[in-house]
Amino acid sequence: MKIRLAQSAMQKYDIKAEQNARLLAKSGVFAVDVMGSPGAGKTEILERTVEAMVQDMTVGVIEGDICTERDADRVRASGAQAVQINTEGACHLDAHMVGEVLENMTLGELDLLFIENVGNLICPTRFRSGAAERAIVLSLPEGTDKPEKYPSMFRSCAVALVNKIDLIDVLPVDLAELTLEIRRVNPHMRIWPVCARTAQGMEGWYEWLREGVRRSAAGR
């Protein structure tokens, strides 16, 4: 009985995520969830990415945080149209929160949309936003055991950015081992070791995004 109740409670989120996905597809917007621990560098990755992508497209960002407008201010300064959602305690965004913002955005103007979730490797996994793809930002200081400890999160993402590689010489973390750990839980994961500070290593990510934008525009 309890299980059935939990399933029907989740269903309304899945239905809304499906509606969001259809709206984004109809508008030709390529949307990507950006997830990871607090402090992994999600926003700094987005700052560099927005700076690079706004050269030839219009980029939007939905920022999810428990409180403050700080991340939205940061990506706005990089050139994105940004909307901040404050979840007021909730540890993840859900499709209804995202849907409300989508209804008030001029989606026809956007090519690419990022949805930065609340920093958390657990709850955002189950709550789909309606984005076409999901990316995880994992930083070197978090160590090599996170993929095995949070496998659902790593399995739900298509791509991983391993951030803060500028710290490789001062941390006891082996990048090859971390890559193996990621592949052990998700053999298909595309992985880019990057430094968001300098944008080092981010070209592959940018190309993957451009491909997604082309696909979404063609399917409009």
Ligand SMILES: Nc1nc2c(ncn2[C@@H]2O[C@H](COP(=O)(O)OP(=O)(O)O)[C@@H](O)[C@H]2O)c(=O)[nH]1
């Ligand atoms: N050394 C280093 N620090 C970084 C890098 N990327 C982000 N940071 C720092 O990590 C902290 C958290 O970054 P932030 O983007 O706010 O992380 P978020 O909580 O995942 O959005 C900030 O102090 C960033 O300046 C990086 O590539 N190298």
Ligand SMILES: [Mg+2]
């Ligand atoms: Mg952030």
